[in-house]
Amino acid sequence: MISIGANGFQYFVNYIVAILVAIALALALRLPLLPENPIRFSWTKSALFPTPVFAIGILAIFYSLNVFWIYDGIVIAILTGIFSALFVKYLFDYIFPSPQGGAE
Structure with missing residues (x-):
């Protein structure tokens, strides 16, 4: 189903819900909260990056595409x-492999 839309506050709430669900499930799946040190040159995945970035991007x-489904998009935010x-x-390592010579 396609809904007419939501207001700006509902968008904000849905993005926050998607971020919190993504981080909570990533921590439950035992991803580290932060990448290893030095963070700037680390290629390890963590709960804070890139997990919420994928959630808000999707x-x-x-x-x-104007797809909100039910409850003004909150269900899509949780599923995302x-x-x-x-x-x-x-699946992250299969689609985005670490660069040659990079630590894994």
Whole structure:
């Protein structure tokens, strides 16, 4: 189903929900909270990066296509957070391999 839309506050709430669900599930899947030191040159995945970035990116794609589904998009925000945490945990290294010579 496609809804007419949501207001700006609902967008903000949905993005926050997607971020919190993604981080919580990533921590439950035992991803580290922060990448290893030095953070600037680390290629390890963590709960704070890139998990919420994928969540808000995929959610933004849904909203740009004007797809909100039910409850003004809150269900899509939850599903997006779950999908992004599972993606980073299990599929991230296959789609985005670490650079040559980089530590894993």
